[in-house]
Amino acid sequence: MGYASKPFSFFLFSLIFCTNLELIPLAESASDYTALVYKGCAKQSFTDPTGAYSQAISALYGSLVSQSTKARFSKTTSGSGQTTISGLFQCRGDLTNSECYTCVSKLPQLAESLCGKTIAARVQLLGCYILYEVSGFAQISGMELLYKTCGATNVAGSGFEERRDTALSVLENGVVSGHGFYTTSYQAMYVLGQCEGDLGDSDCGECTKTAVQKAQVECGNAISGQIYLHKCFISYSYYPNGVPTRSTSSSSSSSSSSSSSSGGTTGKTVAIILGGAAGVGFLVICLLFARSLLKKHDGKYGYI
Known part of the structure; x- marks a missing residue:
């Protein structure tokens, strides 16, 4: 196919379209983990006259999504020979299994719509990412x-x-x-x-x-x-x-x-204890205040 001699490039993943956007705090909502962070698509697409690549990618996605119900990281391969495709997914370590599955299940369609039939792709959401590459690509540094x-x-x-x-x-x-x-x-x-x-x-x-x-x-x-x-x-x-x-x-x-x-x-525990103590104190004050009011109207309401 002639792509093995070309270095694997995600354009150095220079899609810095959000560079000046404020970082979305992970603390603010339970749903933000599915927000798109970036995409990286190889420049070269594959030709697929027999549909072998499409079948291999589909099988790869199916396996990874299935694994996301019980693990936060998984690698797998699909296809054979020149159509061998390797891929992986990973979820953020603080996501539950259910959240991980929700996140990963969105990635195959996103990768297809954002990158098309490229011979390698990586799509990163706030809570998870997926990547795949066709056999024969030169590896990039882990520190890149x-x-x-x-x-x-x-x-x-x-x-x-x-x-x-x-x-x-x-x-x-x-x-x-x-x-x-x-x-x-x-x-x-x-x-x-x-x-x-x-x-x-x-x-x-x-x-x-x-x-x-x-x-x-x-x-x-x-x-x-x-x-x-x-x-x-x-x-x-x-x-x-x-x-x-x-x-x-x-x-x-x-x-x-x-x-x-x-x-x-420890900080969270102390905050919970102090918050609980403050809540109890406030409740006591409210009850005492209500008691003093009801004593004035004792005959009418008869609560105390």
Whole structure:
């Protein structure tokens, strides 16, 4: 087919059409994980007179979508010979199985509509991504920058850089100890990182470190940023008024609870206790106030 000699290019995934858009915080809604982040399509399309490629891709998609009901990462191959196609999907580590399936099930149609019959494609949503490539492509570096987006608002002073850098340093260590996924809050910073599911801890740490360095250079003092490398991605968001509570659907996932830092978990627990105590205190005040009112109208209402 003549494509093996051409380097595998996703245009360096330079579709930075959202570069100046504000980063969508992962904490704000349960449905934003299906929002499109970027697409990467190979320049060359395949000819398919016998329909062999179409059948192989269809079988690949079917297998990956099926696996997404019980796993957050899976690789598979389909077809044979020159029509062999390899692919994988991965969901964000804090998604439930149901959310993962919902996310992944949208990807085949998106890849087809966005990239057509290209010999390789990658489509990234906020909560998951899928990629495939026809046998014979040259591999790109796992550290290669595919996509970036930085918040339009810059933060000057107030120790922002120190907070960001410390939070990202915690993230670097956390992704390794979390075996590929980690998220935490640190002094108004919310950070998240994930490596491709079959990447070892050491390589994951190196990939995340590279992503952090690129975030510091590429995004500067931007209030938020996302950096996607071929084998890992990170995101950070700064909330001057405090990191908002994350969605129930995400926080209930077992991966989220196992990969969050103990400090973040403790902070949430303290917030719940204080919130509960404040609620009880408010209720007591209301009851006492009602009691005083009803005592004045004791004969009419007769509640107390």
